Amino acid sequence: MPNAVVPVSFAPATRKDVTIKERIGAIIVALKVVAAIPILVVKILLSAKAKSGKPWIYTLRSRILNFALARVHPRQINLLSGPTAVGIYKFAKQLNVNVTTDELPHGARIHWWGEKKGQRVILYIHGGGYNLPIGEQHTGFMHRTKEVLKKNGIEVDVAILEYSLTPAARYPVQLRQSVEGLRYMISGCGYNPANIIFGGDSAGGCLVLSAVSHIMHPHPAIEPLVLPESSPKLGALLSISPWVSFSTDYPSMKAQNNKDVVFPNFVEVWSRWLVDRPDEPRHKDLPPTDDKYTWDEYNQPIQAAPSWWTGLPVKKTLILIGEEETLCDSIIEFGQKFREGVEMGAPAGESGVKVVVCKGEIHTECLYDTFIPGMPPVLGMMAEEVWSLCEDTLKEN
Incomplete structure (x- = not known):
């Protein structure tokens, strides 16, 4: 489920507007993604072939993006953007x-x-x-x-x-x-x-x-x-x-x-x-x-x-x-x-x-x-x- 624990009223115009708590949260999400990759790989290899017909690595790409984005708030996404x-x-x-x-x-x-x-x-x-x-x-x-x-x-x-x-x-x-x-x-x-x-x-x-x-x-x-x-x-x-x-x-x-x-x-x-x-x-x-x-x-x-x-x-x-x-x-x-x-x-x-x-x-x-x-x-x-x-x-x- 999406992470909505950080109350937000507006998005940052620059990275400096993101709070320390939000920065730490983004780092934690990145670590969770790295830890989850082996599990996602196993799940994908054991699942049915993708409807799109693409190789499993394309499905892994989508699952990693989904896993990461489901755990951040739009403000935190700004941390990665210039x-x-x-x-x-x-x-x-x-x-x-x-x-x-x-x-x-x-x-x-x-x-x-x-x-x-x-x-x-x-x-x-x-x-x-x-x-x-x-x-x-x-x-x-x-x-x-x-x-x-x-x-x-x-x-x-x-x-x-x-x-x-x-x-x-x-x-x-x-x-x-x-x-x-x-x-x-x-x-x-x-x-x-x-x-x-x-x-x-x-x-x-x-x-x-x-x-x-x-x-x-x-x-x-x-x-x-x-x-x-x-x-x-x-x-x-x-x-x-x-x-x-x-x-x-x-x-x-x-x-x-x-x-x-x-x-x-x-x-x-x-x-x-x-x-x-x-x-x-x-x-x-x-x-x-x-x-x-x-x-x-x-x-x-x-x-x-x-x-x-x-x-x-x-x-x-x-x-x-x-x-x-x-x-x-x-x-x-x-x-x-x-x-x-x-x-x-x-x-x-x-x-x-x-x-x-x-x-x-x-x-x-x-x-x-x-x-x-x-x-x-x-x-x-x-x-x-x-x-x-x-x-x-x-x-x-």
Whole structure:
């Protein structure tokens, strides 16, 4: 069960804000993980083969992550995290990749992963509950994606958005920055919208949905974004395990599967750090959200009626769901509403929407495959679907 013994009202902006008690707690968890590995290995070797078909070491990876994260509080996770920009340059150095950075309005940044050629681009927004910076798993998967596409004869630029983290920055700051990132791709860099793949995972997967919502239904606090008449649709929308609901009442959220990396207490804490709940007073220790915003169709896309998505300015959409993830049920429900709405405004069979439940995979499974050093890559369904979408979209243009 998650460790909730440390009372927390807000997340630390820097590591120095974490108490000595919390630091000691994080060290104890690390020692417990090391001690538990032999037991986890034995349990996995004696259990049935993973539904995903991957070797046992991939299951061990998931169990170790689950074991560790179930015993920490989001504040303690911050102990292991540094600023997004620092992480990107650190990971780039390890992979011998050149990174350049562009400053955007409202505090956002675009980090260009490798060479920029200006023809096709993946604009990527990382997850982490809006509270955690980018991780090695995000940059590792984007690096791998770029290599796979290049091997298949497709050159693509990779732009990674750095947005402000909670609770210092609260909703709709992250949405505003995501919209500015997309605006910059089109107006600042001159990419044809048809050559843009707009993608993200978890909270980032929600932000790409929210930013596209803003194109159709401008948020009152954010400057409208109008796509050019010559190219009125983005090439593709990629949403990996999107965090579309703050509810912890779904059966998949309540189930204890000992595999996933998202827990009900994470959802409760991170959602409160992002935006005020509609049914309780604003927390005195949290900075205010802009103009007292609360839950809505942007920060919780599942709240939108199907008709909200009619007229979606995107040619192809891929929503990926891990069968073993706690967010599974909420994403499936959202995917049904989303597809229904998009199909209302599209010719029969031409909505371009694909919703895939990936058998045996956890939350954002494709990202964590990069955590298996020295092992030949084993493609899960998530990774295959991502690369297939990118290849099909970019080959057409």
